[in-house]
Amino acid sequence: MAYKPKVLKSLKSPGFFMNTRKGTLYQLTNHNSEPLNLNHLIVSQSDFLHCEKLFEVLKEQNKSFKSYIGFSQEEESKKFIYLSPIDYYKPQQTMEATAKADTVKLYTTRGGYFEVSDEQYYKISKMINPDIIVSLTEIPTGKGKKSHKRSVEKTIGFLDKAISIFRPKVNGNNDQNENHTDKSTLIFGSIEGGQFDEQRKECVQKTLERDIDGVVLHGTESAETIEEKARQIALTMEYLGEHKENLYTVYSSKGTIQDILLGVSNGIDYYEVDYPNQLAHSHQALNLDFDNKNYADTQPLSNEEILNTLKSKQPKTFNMTEYEKHKESLIGFTDGCQCYACQNHTQAYVAHLIKCKELTGTILITIHNIHQYNILFQQLQEAAENQKLSNYISWFIKTNLI
Amino acid sequence: SMNKALKFVVHKTCNKARASTLTLPHGDVLTPVYMPVGTKGTIKGLTSQEMENLGCRLLLGNTYHLAYQPGGNYLEKVGGLHKFMNWKYNILTDSGGFQMVSLSKLCEISEEGVKFESPVDGSEMFLRPEDSVHNQNQIGADIMMALDDVVQTTTVGERMKIACERTVRWIDRNIQAHERKDVQNLYPIVQGGLDFDLRKYCLDELIKRDAPGYAIGGLAGGEDKQDFWKIVNYCTDHLPKDKPRYLMGVGYPDDLIVCSCLGVDQFDCVFSTRTARFGTAFTKYGFMRLKNADKEFDLKPIEEGCECPTCQRYSRSFLHNTIAKEETACHLISQHNLYFLLNLMKQFRQSILDDRMEEFVNEFFKNYFSHEKQIPQWIQDAMVAAKINLNIKFDE
Numbered sequence A: 001m002a003y004k005p006k007v008l009k010s011l012k013s014p015g016f017f018m019n020t021r022k023g024t025l026y027q028l029t030n031h032n033s034e035p036l037n038l039n040h041l042i043v044s045q046s047d048f049l050h051c052e053k054l055f056e057v058l059k060e061q062n063k064s065f066k067s068y069i070g071f072s073q074e075e076e077s078k079k080f081i082y083l084s085p086i087d088y089y090k091p092q093q094t095m096e097a098t099a100k101a102d103t104v105k106l107y108t109t110r111g112g113y114f115e116v117s118d119e120q121y122y123k124i125s126k127m128i129n130p131d132i133i134v135s136l137t138e139i140p141t142g143k144g145k146k147s148h149k150r151s152v153e154k155t156i157g158f159l160d161k162a163i164s165i166f167r168p169k170v171n172g173n174n175d176q177n178e179n180h181t182d183k184s185t186l187i188f189g190s191i192e193g194g195q196f197d198e199q200r201k202e203c204v205q206k207t208l209e210r211d212i213d214g215v216v217l218h219g220t221e222s223a224e225t226i227e228e229k230a231r232q233i234a235l236t237m238e239y240l241g242e243h244k245e246n247l248y249t250v251y252s253s254k255g256t257i258q259d260i261l262l263g264v265s266n267g268i269d270y271y272e273v274d275y276p277n278q279l280a281h282s283h284q285a286l287n288l289d290f291d292n293k294n295y296a297d298t299q300p301l302s303n304e305e306i307l308n309t310l311k312s313k314q315p316k317t318f319n320m321t322e323y324e325k326h327k328e329s330l331i332g333f334t335d336g337c338q339c340y341a342c343q344n345h346t347q348a349y350v351a352h353l354i355k356c357k358e359l360t361g362t363i364l365i366t367i368h369n370i371h372q373y374n375i376l377f378q379q380l381q382e383a384a385e386n387q388k389l390s391n392y393i394s395w396f397i398k399t400n401l402i
Numbered sequence B: 001s002m003n004k005a006l007k008f009v010v011h012k013t014c015n016k017a018r019a020s021t022l023t024l025p026h027g028d029v030l031t032p033v034y035m036p037v038g039t040k041g042t043i044k045g046l047t048s049q050e051m052e053n054l055g056c057r058l059l060l061g062n063t064y065h066l067a068y069q070p071g072g073n074y075l076e077k078v079g080g081l082h083k084f085m086n087w088k089y090n091i092l093t094d095s096g097g098f099q100m101v102s103l104s105k106l107c108e109i110s111e112e113g114v115k116f117e118s119p120v121d122g123s124e125m126f127l128r129p130e131d132s133v134h135n136q137n138q139i140g141a142d143i144m145m146a147l148d149d150v151v152q153t154t155t156v157g158e159r160m161k162i163a164c165e166r167t168v169r170w171i172d173r174n175i176q177a178h179e180r181k182d183v184q185n186l187y188p189i190v191q192g193g194l195d196f197d198l199r200k201y202c203l204d205e206l207i208k209r210d211a212p213g214y215a216i217g218g219l220a221g222g223e224d225k226q227d228f229w230k231i232v233n234y235c236t237d238h239l240p241k242d243k244p245r246y247l248m249g250v251g252y253p254d255d256l257i258v259c260s261c262l263g264v265d266q267f268d269c270v271f272s273t274r275t276a277r278f279g280t281a282f283t284k285y286g287f288m289r290l291k292n293a294d295k296e297f298d299l300k301p302i303e304e305g306c307e308c309p310t311c312q313r314y315s316r317s318f319l320h321n322t323i324a325k326e327e328t329a330c331h332l333i334s335q336h337n338l339y340f341l342l343n344l345m346k347q348f349r350q351s352i353l354d355d356r357m358e359e360f361v362n363e364f365f366k367n368y369f370s371h372e373k374q375i376p377q378w379i380q381d382a383m384v385a386a387k388i389n390l391n392i393k394f395d396e
Ligand SMILES: [Zn+2]
Pocket: A332, A333, A334, A337, A338, A339, A340, A341, A342, A343, A367, A368, A369, A371
């Protein structure tokens, strides 16, 4: 498969955006998150929806949002914020539809759903001043075609609003002022449409007509089977056609290993990722083998074979709640892993901490899991550069899914 | 007499207060020192690396918890607690007696030991001085505590006398059972509640054993502050000048300063990390409740000028907005509180070395009680005993 690595400032592709909790990595102090070198973090806007007054105070005191959530001065210029309306961490569905054309209900940490207009939403977004803004979207109310149609219409409306707020036209003369377009915030258009090809196609087409830098594929979480999911992704990529070479494509999901393999097989560049945190939350440490010496020689699997595997198999993990199983393991999680946890602590120690309900155990697992994602993406990038992505995917599936 | 696995050098004193270096098998500890409590083999929410970075060189483990999970035999097999938690500096363990009394249904104390009900399965368990020392030998702490007969601080009369006498009888069994005298130190604990005569009896008997260091026990149990400092003062008056003194379970910032002035060298307390988890931070102006509404838009760090990793990056507002939702905020406040106490002791020590301790103590209390605009009487009285002139005028 052809894979054209694109560079989003510092980000190689395939790459990932790591989800945060109110701007910080799950359970990690900055001391623990810094060595992970994550330069692209997802901020969930609903975490800050009620913070308008806070943003005013920040502005008054000339402080940036990035410094507020703990970025050092040096990090402010090299760590990017991807502002998303959807948060795969929240226990509830993060959004509810409304009858009005210009509002949605967002689930906030402050207690339940909060109706917000697109105007208000982007006003707050502007105050956060993200490097990438994902346009507001509406998750369809129902499974029917009608609600998907509505969702697409609203989503396109929301995109227009994003453009009008983040790319205000100067003097109404856009041709001459093209060079002056403010690109300090990239705009990524949300793609909805669910299982309905027609709606999805319409959403893609209308999005492409607008001044955008990337597209975010939403709505595949509701797919009932992995085939459906794969079909939705493949169709969206097909509708994007040659445009995808000039746009950043992002897959919005929990970012499981399966999601990533599926996305990469279909040529998606970037991934929203929360899964390493969710695994750590349930005390699962990734146990992936990254000794990929022979990946290039691995025979590529067919799409059908990949789907069948993804359907039935899971990445290998250690269940650290199984104390008896790990108490004699006086080694790190995985051989050769260079993360802080593996370099300094043992499975036995982590299993002890988990048994004692000590959060330091969860912290160590989070560090390791995110590090494993770092390695996975480094290897994907290397394979992409060598035009050997299909070989790598097949090697990875054979080695790491059981 | 006991062999020692420590060296204690007093560099300089200011009246009763001392600036010293305690050299233990896992390196030097500058005293007076606050020792963070890592009950089950970790300081809650912080990695060993973070503790090292905070400047901690001596932390606590709780024998009762560790002997239960992962177990003494297990720890011995894997090379001790240092190796198990990858902590290259010093560890102190308690005897397990205090936890046993506070967490278990106590059945009976006899000359042989303590019989209690296991909080896990309700079965009858028995802890003798020999068992406690054996557990601590297996854990491998640099400083171990002798098992004593623990009673409530405010107990008076016959029961306290029995406890003291038993503590003294048990110390020889503790010493006898100690199998690693060349690499681990055993501190006896001075008991006696609030009774000076019993304290004296205990002190005389324990000092005869020529231990490497001594602990003052049985305080911080809800006694009156006037009683508290007088007992501390009495003990430090009588304890050997060339040995470290550890005041158990005491760790509020003002307590640390008062008792350091009275000649205590080591402190421990879970309060700093426990209170952090409820959103309370230590500052030189007293406690700060980060959950209070007035912190919502307060962009200053917990304490201006604090060099802890938390204050370098995060504001009161951020911690306020995050604390109820994310545990990371608790870890960050714990980190600040630990740094605060570690650094407070470091600065106190430096002030002795620089001949400006009195000035330091005056400034500390002036700030610390700036809201009350009044120094508590017990502190004023304790400072008289410590021969420190308090000359504090609060602005109206
Ligand atoms: Zn690792």
